[in-house]
Amino acid sequence: MKREEQKKKVLNIRNDFPIFKNSDLIYLDSAATSQKPECVLRAQQDFYEKYNANPYRGMYELGEAATEQYEQARETVRHFLNAKSSDEIVFTRNATEGLNLLSYSLADHILQPGDEILITIMEHHSNLLPWQLAAKRHGANLCYIECNEEGEFTEEDFKQALTPKTKIVSMTQVSNVLGCENNIKRFAQIAHENGSIFIADGAQSVPHMPVDVQDLDVDFLSFSGHKMLAPMGIGVLYGKKKWLEEIPPFLSGGEMIQSVTRDHAVYAEVPHKFEAGTVNAGGAAALGAAIHYYEKIGFDFIQEQEQSLSIRAMEALRNIKGIHILGSKDPKKHHGIISFTLDGVHPHDIAAILDADHIAIRAGHHCAQPLLKHLGVLSAARVSLAFYNTENEIDKLAESVGSIRRRMGYVESDVL
Amino acid sequence: MSNQTFYNEILIDHNLHPGHKHDLEDANLVLEGVNPSCGDDIFLKLKVEDDKIIDGAFVGDGCAISQASADMMLDLIIGKTKEEALKLSEIFLRMIKGKITDDEMEQLEEAGALQDISHMPARVKCAVLGWHTMEEMLKGTD
Numbered sequence: 001m002k003r004e005e006q007k008k009k010v011l012n013i014r015n016d017f018p019i020f021k022n023s024d025l026i027y028l029d030s031a032a033t034s035q036k037p038e039c040v041l042r043a044q045q046d047f048y049e050k051y052n053a054n055p056y057r058g059m060y061e062l063g064e065a066a067t068e069q070y071e072q073a074r075e076t077v078r079h080f081l082n083a084k085s086s087d088e089i090v091f092t093r094n095a096t097e098g099l100n101l102l103s104y105s106l107a108d109h110i111l112q113p114g115d116e117i118l119i120t121i122m123e124h125h126s127n128l129l130p131w132q133l134a135a136k137r138h139g140a141n142l143c144y145i146e147c148n149e150e151g152e153f154t155e156e157d158f159k160q161a162l163t164p165k166t167k168i169v170s171m172t173q174v175s176n177v178l179g180c181e182n183n184i185k186r187f188a189q190i191a192h193e194n195g196s197i198f199i200a201d202g203a204q205s206v207p208h209m210p211v212d213v214q215d216l217d218v219d220f221l222s223f224s225g226h227k228m229l230a231p232m233g234i235g236v237l238y239g240k241k242k243w244l245e246e247i248p249p250f251l252s253g254g255e256m257i258q259s260v261t262r263d264h265a266v267y268a269e270v271p272h273k274f275e276a277g278t279v280n281a282g283g284a285a286a287l288g289a290a291i292h293y294y295e296k297i298g299f300d301f302i303q304e305q306e307q308s309l310s311i312r313a314m315e316a317l318r319n320i321k322g323i324h325i326l327g328s329k330d331p332k333k334h335h336g337i338i339s340f341t342l343d344g345v346h347p348h349d350i351a352a353i354l355d356a357d358h359i360a361i362r363a364g365h366h367c368a369q370p371l372l373k374h375l376g377v378l379s380a381a382r383v384s385l386a387f388y389n390t391e392n393e394i395d396k397l398a399e400s401v402g403s404i405r406r407r408m409g410y411v412e413s414d415v416l
Numbered sequence: 417m418s419n420q421t422f423y424n425e426i427l428i429d430h431n432l433h434p435g436h437k438h439d440l441e442d443a444n445l446v447l448e449g450v451n452p453s454c455g456d457d458i459f460l461k462l463k464v465e466d467d468k469i470i471d472g473a474f475v476g477d478g479c480a481i482s483q484a485s486a487d488m489m490l491d492l493i494i495g496k497t498k499e500e501a502l503k504l505s506e507i508f509l510r511m512i513k514g515k516i517t518d519d520e521m522e523q524l525e526e527a528g529a530l531q532d533i534s535h536m537p538a539r540v541k542c543a544v545l546g547w548h549t550m551e552e553m554l555k556g557t558d
Contacts, residue, residue: 365455378477
């Protein structure tokens with residue numbers, strides 16, 4: 001697409017987002033949560049205005065309409081991920097909940113004392129703490145694959161980390177700090193050859209690239225709706241049907257059973273076995289609308305736009321004196337996530353000064369303390385892009401970051 | 417584009433050139449203060465004799481607000497009695513919540529430069545880290 005066309009399309013897209021209207025906000029924290037287009041907000045509102053009843057319970061027309069809305073959303077997710085069956089799509093609250101579900105249901109089912117769970121050092125705490133706890137409960141060992149400064153490790157590193165005792169491998173597809181992508185398809189294949197189950201954390205990948213669960217051949221994939229235009233409180237756990245059928249339920253309660261006696265219960269079919277209690281049907285409907293919006297914009301455009309913005313941002317930022325960008329030097333390997341430190345300025349002060357310029361970024365340890373420790377960094381500032389960001393916003397970011405050291409009282413000669 | 421921030425000259429100066437950021441070998445009170453959300457981590461060191469703070473210093477890492485605030489606090493409390501220092505702490509913490517008289521503001525001297533932090537809830541913990549550490553330290557010795 002020509003640059004002018006691309007620019008025009010982004011401006012049209014921005015009109016779909018109420019939060020950008022009449023605002024000078026420069027939002028560069030989409031890896032924390034994305035902004036929401038009007039059609040998504042309307043879908044949630046529509047559910048409650050037109051279809052609101054408790055799905056699966058109401059023995060009346062409205063109740064059936066509510067069920068249909070919810071199940072349509074499940075089918076939309078199935079199609080988006082190219083899963084074989086909508087039975088493989090479990091609605092959760094977010095990526096964290098899906099991973100916690102597995103750390104109980106799957107871990108309880110297969111872990112024996114002395115077994116190993118393998119994760120990488122770059123995991124978000126949500127793909128680390130559940131496994132740390134599961135390992136403790138089962139007398140298993142939590143093992144780590146280390147990465148280099150660019151967030152990379154080789155196939156050989158991975159193979160060496162696997163042992164006959166490795167029952168579970170859980171790995172992020174895209175790092176929320178470095179933005180690097182792990183070759184999930186290849187690693188899942190190697191894990192399977194070793195007899196290990198492979199789980200992918202898709203929180204930072206699903207919103208930014210096509211993810212085909214059959215092509216990747218992962219056993220499970222967990223992600224959040226709120227990072228991909230949908231509201232907070234709706235997420236998805238994809239699981240191969242044979243696994244979902246085999247493992248026990250996580251939460252128990254209403255509408256996840258076939259029959260209950262005083263001492264026994266027969267659970268509902270998948271995916272309902274994993275959806276105890278009243279579901280977030282309004283959120284699911286909104287996630288469905290978000291996916292339709294993604295399909296309308298198209299990943300070709302999204303990836304082109306996010307990559308060209310990453311290139312522009314890294315080229316401008318890397319010329320700023322005292323800056324250190326974490327991870328690869330190649331913007332194409334960042335997937336819109338650029339974390340950095342600035343000599344002599346704490347990341348929280350960076351974020352506060354950018355905030356004064358109406359630029360929203362994240363600062364801190366990004367829920368990845370073991371990774372930052374591994375990289376020898378106490379904390380970092382993080383810029384994260386989405387397809388609704390503009391070149392102009394990136395230029396303003398670079399100008400602001402370039403002014404920070406001066407605004408904190410440093411003079412040019414102090415640098416380096 | 418150079419919008420106003422609460423990083424005023426006083427705060428910046430205390431952050432870049434802290435007068436009290438050094439070790440204090442003859443300190444008889446030492447306490448670590450940590451603010452996990454920012455990663456601020458300081459060790460406050462005081463030399464207290466006959467209820468009077470003879471000398472004080474701090475070491476550690478953290479954001480400009482935590483470092484400057486600890487430095488301003490030491491400017492104020494060195495030479496004061498424990499009771500006077502705790503009174504100043506009470507006034508400072510009240511300033512951060514936004515309730516303080518002009519007279520009290522004067523007593524805080526340069527530490528008053530942090531008044532605007534009251535509009536930044538996420539950074540309040542940074543500003544009060546040194547003060548809370550000092551309170552805990554002095555109350556622990558009673």
